[in-house]
Amino acid sequence: MSDTYVINPKISDELLENPGIGFIAAPGLMEPAEQICDNRGNAVEKFRFRADSRTWNHPDSKIMYCGVRWRDLEPEMGLYQWDILEQKLEDAKLLGCTAIVRCSPYALSEEEDIPDWFRKECPEEPEFPFWRVDPLNSSYILYWSRFIKSFAEHFDGHPLISSVDMALVGAWGEGGGTEFMPEDKIRQIADAYIDNFKLTPLQALLHDPKSIGIIRERRENIGFRVDCLGDMGGFHPQEWSHMLDFYPENICNFGMADAWKKAPVVFEACWHMNDWFLQGWDIDYIIDESLKWHISSYNSKGTTVPEVWKDSVTRWIKRMGYRFELRRLSYNPVVSNNETLHIKGLWANTGVAPIYQRYPLVVRLRNEKEIRTLTSCTDIRNWLPDMDILWEEDFILEATPGEYTLEIGIETGIPEIGNIALAIEGWKDGYYSMGKLIIE
Numbered sequence: 001m002s003d004t005y006v007i008n009p010k011i012s013d014e015l016l017e018n019p020g021i022g023f024i025a026a027p028g029l030m031e032p033a034e035q036i037c038d039n040r041g042n043a044v045e046k047f048r049f050r051a052d053s054r055t056w057n058h059p060d061s062k063i064m065y066c067g068v069r070w071r072d073l074e075p076e077m078g079l080y081q082w083d084i085l086e087q088k089l090e091d092a093k094l095l096g097c098t099a100i101v102r103c104s105p106y107a108l109s110e111e112e113d114i115p116d117w118f119r120k121e122c123p124e125e126p127e128f129p130f131w132r133v134d135p136l137n138s139s140y141i142l143y144w145s146r147f148i149k150s151f152a153e154h155f156d157g158h159p160l161i162s163s164v165d166m167a168l169v170g171a172w173g174e175g176g177g178t179e180f181m182p183e184d185k186i187r188q189i190a191d192a193y194i195d196n197f198k199l200t201p202l203q204a205l206l207h208d209p210k211s212i213g214i215i216r217e218r219r220e221n222i223g224f225r226v227d228c229l230g231d232m233g234g235f236h237p238q239e240w241s242h243m244l245d246f247y248p249e250n251i252c253n254f255g256m257a258d259a260w261k262k263a264p265v266v267f268e269a270c271w272h273m274n275d276w277f278l279q280g281w282d283i284d285y286i287i288d289e290s291l292k293w294h295i296s297s298y299n300s301k302g303t304t305v306p307e308v309w310k311d312s313v314t315r316w317i318k319r320m321g322y323r324f325e326l327r328r329l330s331y332n333p334v335v336s337n338n339e340t341l342h343i344k345g346l347w348a349n350t351g352v353a354p355i356y357q358r359y360p361l362v363v364r365l366r367n368e369k370e371i372r373t374l375t376s377c378t379d380i381r382n383w384l385p386d387m388d389i390l391w392e393e394d395f396i397l398e399a400t401p402g403e404y405t406l407e408i409g410i411e412t413g414i415p416e417i418g419n420i421a422l423a424i425e426g427w428k429d430g431y432y433s434m435g436k437l438i439i440e
Helices: 083-094 118-120 140-155 185-198 211-217 242-253 273-279 283-292 308-318
Strands: 006-009 064-069 096-105 163-166 202-205 220-228 263-270 297-299 323-330 340-349 363-367 371-375 389-396 403-412 429-439
Touching: 064 211, 083 096, 096 140, 140 185, 163 185, 163 220, 202 211, 202 242, 211 220, 220 242, 242 283, 273 283, 273 308, 283 308, 297 371, 323 403, 323 429, 363 429
Parallel strands: 064 096, 096 163, 163 202, 202 220, 220 263, 263 297
Antiparallel strands: 006 323, 323 340, 340 389, 363 371, 363 403, 403 429
8 A cells, every 4th residue: 555645625615506505596586587676576786696696686596495285285085196296396306406395284365275175074264363274173183194194105205305394283384373282183293294204304393382392202303494584673673573582592492402403494584685674684693693593594585685785695605504625635546456445534514504415425436438436334414513524434446457536526316406516626527536546
């Protein structure tokens, strides 16, 4: 064995797009429109976050939100039309995105009611404003739990699904009225998710201590979603806000402060970012709080970012979710065939969250004649922020003798999405060249 070869990759400060993290994609801002309007319909100057961005006035992304309705997916009792969700996932893939998926039991309009077959069984609607059907005096718990089980049987571990929102009861399944429900009924729905989604990460709405407490009883890896990021006093000025009161208190009070270590934290805007700007709210405070809460992705509701906030939002995206830097790599550059290639790498995750999909870290040996891929045993989901990540592994080489280029990459296995972009220079077709390797 010859002397060890050491390389210190050059760290990149570029804006990266990776699956499962960042701003939720805004397809409506990707079209080459002559005019871009904010959420209030006012024309704004066009700008891009990078010269090669395909989205106007909004960051590019590799994650989408896919919402689907129960009534569409189960038009007849026990008969499912999963092709509707499959098509939405296919549409996301064609945009280079994975998806956060939520199946909603119902919403507030007639078009978003419970399935017709269930409505015939329960023609009366309760007076409670967020219920279209009474979960206490109907078969809602049974039917919705059965739907969730079938949903998981078909989609758990789907490579295009980054995570699934747990929809319980109330409009959009966001928990309206859980305070009136006995714990065993909430538990039945929660168990339907937790018992059947074993591969795909889950997140629960940070709505009330009762439902979160029941979910946490299972001691499973479940993240959380909240839907009013940015509110600095829009409901009760000077008295109460989500940013200053609800989130900082209840992330801790509900026992979810460490949930981010194993499952995603997803935020949705309260109103729109343009509304925050017009209210004069401090964008850097909002950003820094979300980073402190270990945000992975943010749903801007597909609307424009105020251009004056471009630099702040760029800083935000560079920290949101995971961001992997390879600080140093060493290996023995001359190896005999069927002998051991020893690799050691020092990594850092400079984002605020881990990656939640077990994408494989690979070493590629490439020359003009062949490509050999060596798959690492390491689980990159354990690469947490603010820690030294030492990767050391031996690979038995079985390749034709000759000179190769040794490359590093993290593969998603989905060509439309591509490999994980690292925060180092040297990206070429999804891999990073480290140096030469001779197999004798």
